[in-house]
Amino acid sequence: MALIKRMFLCLVILAVFFSGKDGELTFEEYKSQFIAGFSSLGIPPIEYSYRDYFTSIPAATVLNSQESFFTRQMSMLSAVKHVASLKGHERLAYAHIRYELQFNLQRIKLEQQWVRNGRNVPEHGLSGLPDNDEWYKLFIQKFTSVKMSPGEVLAIGHGEVRRVKDEINKIKSALGFSDDESFYKHLSNDSFYLRDKEEILQRFARADSVIRGTLSNFIKVPNLPPVYAMEWPGAGQYTPPGIYLNHTQNAYGRDVFQFNFYNNRYNRRSLEWIYMHEAIPGHHLQSSMAARTELQRLFVYPGNFEGWACYVEYYGKDLGMYKDLYSRLGKWEWDLVRSARVVIDAGIHYKGWSKEEALAYWKSTIPGQDDIAEREVTRVMNWCGQALSYKIGASYIEQVKVQWLEKNPRGSVQEFHSGFINLGNVPLEILDKSSVLDQQVD
């Protein structure tokens, strides 16, 4: 089958080579052969465990043929006809393919070196690799789809930890607490837990109704399909608070939002932000609205979908949420976890922190969440870069929004959000490298 695939690919490439004047292709022709060629390489879309990623790196001969493919594609892309006149989604696809070619060539270069050095999988994170700086940059890009240095990641992480702590302190004062000890003792009170599942389902239904009623303040959307809240089957103490699964990802055939009802309790402070993140206007809205092109179906960009879901949580007030201080506090409490994860990710994989150092950072930064420290640090240690996708993604979307509003003083935030969602599954990096967003929004 692989041989047939390869022969087909050769025919496609030969056909398109001879179809254009002087070997040049139209972009449509180029894109078709790129999709066919890329699909035939069998590159896995994303691997969360860094150890699994390294062990799945193929042999040098395979890497060499991948390199030939991407190098050839780069020169073919440069020769594509009428690039300047590409519009809308074609222009977006052009920038998207260029991004992937550059990313893959960089990936292959590092992987070839790693294979030459003896295929040693580091035991305790990427910091054990000799060219750790370059590797960590690759992982940052892999999960955020943004080119960023490890130093910048650390700066964002530390900055966000400070900002979120300030927000928590403001709420602490507003609630009449002056010291952390009594504040966090109060927050651990059992009265914050909802124990009646029917009541929780009703509260999610109310949040759904309020958000749908105010959604036009945030984004221009036609009617969104329903999303069904349900208990996460088999969730345990260490399962995250919620998850979204669209109708193609579960056996129910419905779009569902599942919440962790382990031990028959749910923290009411987590109710609103999580509904926005997992359901509307987070994952459910994005999954329902963003039509994926054939090209976009080839890739996975956590920085885009997790970044968006994290970004929308800041709009709670506009969507009729966060009317009480505790709901707002719940958002910041989890935001602190996400911000600290950024620092810990760079700490472990770039600065070489041990697990103990990471746990010590966690405990000194996040009060009242010692029970999940082990799980979180282990997750960051195993899934290098994944934890960056939320905060780095959200922060990047925020920056692009600010730039776009500066460039388009008559544009609205709602227009920006609609434009962003309509782009579909694209790497965030290309948003400021092309004017596609402007064209989409216009």
Next chain:
Amino acid sequence: MKKLLLFLFILTTGHSAPGQELVRRSFLGIQMENLNDDVIRIMGLKNGNGVLINNVIQNSTASAVGFRTGDILLKINDQIINSTADAVRYVGGQKSNTGFTYQIMRDKKIIEGKGTFKPYPKETYPDLSVTYTEAKTATGVQRVIITESKKDGNGALVVFIGGIGCYSLDSPLDTSRSELQLLNMLARSGYTTIRIEKPGIGDGAGYSKPCNEIGFHEETAGYIDAIASVKEQARLKGKDIYIIGHSMGGAMAPLIAAKIDVKGIIAYGTIGSNFMEYLLKTRRTIGEAYNWPAEETDAYVKDYCECASFYFIEKMSVEQAAERKADCRDYLSVFEARSRKYNDELYALNLPAIWKEYKGRSLIAYGQSDFIASREDHEILESAINKYYPGMATLAIIEGADHGMYTASNFQQARNNPGEYNVSVGRVFVEWLRKQS
């Protein structure tokens, strides 16, 4: 836990008549979910009849008859299926290679059809040969699986005896399981490894007495007979035999050695004191694994002790004990997985006395993150054996390994989220085995 669920829900069926070569069990190949209120509401169902199929495994019976994710399995033959337990129980009792009818619901329409159960897959590896054989034992016929290197096989025999639960060691769909990883590592190191299925489990269901009905000594006798039978196979004859006893298998190992000439025993995560003392010690480590406050753990140990005394000393049933103290139902229900006879025989064991009868070498190994067994028990055993026969026992404390031989840095991680099989366990075993030859 995930692994356990997968293991439970990949349904298997029974066999043709006993007395013949064991027929490979059949393979329905679905994962299921009960239709609880959430699922009924979301899917717009009228009632909770059936089970939701949430995965169909390739090349299985289910895929051959066209089951799909999202189908609701309502009936197999005339048996109405209303829960995953119903399905496991019914399908588990069916004969393999036989036809069956089914009824499913898809998109709210009833579909009926028929098929034939396919055989369960077998383990295959590029460098290892896996032979499925069998042995007539005191309990009936038990499945025996032999794994050896295609290149460097033919070494000493290493027999693996599992723990207290009635579970199968025949797991071709999940070869990441620690027992398989360990035995494959030993096979790659030149040893011929032998797994003996528990009576009535896996391919042996219907051919040997049900595991949950027999006693401790009857189960042990089954292993003794199986080893005696397998070692007489022409190519295995005359080879040295080692036993790895995992958990409760470690208590059976010296009893086996009393009947079979054994060159060495490895006992991992085992019990070394009387069962009541073991229970008390490990209730405390369970409290630690769950991060309970000290006062809660202390109360738990005391209550547990009381319930265990009702059951083991006063010989009450779980229900009778629960009448005396309500918590006893939760605490003691675990013992209902085995027979009263098994539990009473276990309670009566004097482990140091049993080990005293074994004069060979032993490795007493404990994973440092094992909260199911007690480190002290391993120290007790090592000390006792070395007093009986100086220098014959070695104690190994293996860092970062839990009771199941998976990776965990502490009790809490072992309980919540253990990692992959810990290769250090196999390395320690191989190193010790090499020293014995």
